[in-house]
Amino acid sequence: LKQKLKNSGHVFQTTSDTEVVLKGYVEWGERCIEHFSGMFSIVVYDHKDGSLTLLRDHLGIKPLYYILNDKEFIFASEIKAFFNYMPFSLNEDVLLEYIAFGSIQGEQTLVQKIKQLRPGHIARVARDLRFMTYRYFDLRETYGQVSVFDTREIKEVVARNIISHTRCDVGYGAQLSGGLDSSLITAIASKNLNGFKTFGVSQLCDELDESHYQMQVVKHYGTDHQNFKIDAHHYREDLVKSIWMYDYPNHHPSILPS
Numbered sequence: 001l002k003q004k005l006k007n008s009g010h011v012f013q014t015t016s017d018t019e020v021v022l023k024g025y026v027e028w029g030e031r032c033i034e035h036f037s038g039m040f041s042i043v044v045y046d047h048k049d050g051s052l053t054l055l056r057d058h059l060g061i062k063p064l065y066y067i068l069n070d071k072e073f074i075f076a077s078e079i080k081a082f083f084n085y086m087p088f089s090l091n092e093d094v095l096l097e098y099i100a101f102g103s104i105q106g107e108q109t110l111v112q113k114i115k116q117l118r119p120g121h122i123a124r125v126a127r128d129l130r131f132m133t134y135r136y137f138d139l140r141e142t143y144g145q146v147s148v149f150d151t152r153e154i155k156e157v158v159a160r161n162i163i164s165h166t167r168c169d170v171g172y173g174a175q176l177s178g179g180l181d182s183s184l185i186t187a188i189a190s191k192n193l194n195g196f197k198t199f200g201v202s203q204l205c206d207e208l209d210e211s212h213y214q215m216q217v218v219k220h221y222g223t224d225h226q227n228f229k230i231d232a233h234h235y236r237e238d239l240v241k242s243i244w245m246y247d248y249p250n251h252h253p254s255i256l257p258s
Contacts, residue, residue: 001035015169025053030122033136038165041077050127058137060119063247067113073125079111079247086113102251110248162188173197175258176225178213190221198223201257204231208253230257 002012002020010023024032025044033055041062042055054075056064066075067082076082089112094104107115117123120137162185166172174189176182176198190196198218202211211227218225235256242256243249250256 017168030055030124033122037161043075052125054117054123054125056117056119056121058120059139060116064117065109065114066117066123067115068125068129068131070129073129073131079109079114080244082111082114089113098248098251158184159188163192166193171197173199174223176200176214176217176223177254178210178217183213183217186217186221186223190223196221196223198225200225200227202227202229203257204229 001024005020005023005027006012008027010027012019012023021032021036021040021042022044024035028035030053036055036057039057039059039061040055041057041064043064044053044055045051046053052073052075054064054066056062063077064075065077065079065082066073067086068074074082074085091108091110091112094108094110098104098110104110104116107118109116117133118135120139121133121135123131123133125131166189173196174182174186176186177200186196186198198214200211200214200218202214203209214225214227217223238256239250246255
């Protein structure tokens with residue numbers, strides 16, 4: 001994308017992918033979303049008309065929260081950012097939904113008055129706080145009609161996306177659980193990158209510990225591996241900290257090791 005924008009006359013001052021996003025918006029406007037792949041949460045301020053454009057990734061991997069009232073529009077990537085602005089008030093209407101499914105559909109959150117931009121959506125906030133949103137991506141419309149997959153095509157798409165995610169201006173690695181997903185990522189990435197880093201968590205409880213699976217992958221692909229051991233002490237000490245970090249109560253036991 002950077003090279004494509006350079007060919008269109010854009011000059012870059014940094015090596016950051018954030019500047020590519022900004023120049024992409026200048027070049028294509030909201031349609032820049034058609035060029036982006038991966039997980040992102042973006043807000044662009046337009047000096048010309050004083051508007052804000054909010055873009056959330058296709059599946060909502062990255063969060064984007066906001067408060068909108070008659071006087072102001074406030075946004076953040078974490079719910080805790082609003083707590084100095086307003087008192088906490090539990091949204092009991094969606095509490096059972098979160099307990100049952102571990103997520104909340106639509107724009108509501110567990111905190112009253114705080115909403116989330118829905119996955120695959122773009123929102124525009126005008127200077128006078130007029131607010132509009134529309135969906136640019138729908139999983140069912142894109143893939144819902146597909147009944148037969150070509151396994152060779154799937155392999156190519158997976159490999160291409162894993163390698164593309166290593167194009168960045170910061171360090172990268174894989175959290176290796178020993179399961180299928182992280183092992184596949186490690187296998188593909190380590191074949192294409194020297195000194196690929198992996199990180200694993202081992203637990204003292206044999207029923208939960210999967211470090212032996214992790215080490216099979218590490219030995220096979222020769223990754224630069226670091227292991228972190230956790231026990232009951234970490235669960236006691238870090239449970240509340242993890243809730244603070246995630247903004248929501250833990251819904252799955254793997255969240256704390258993560």
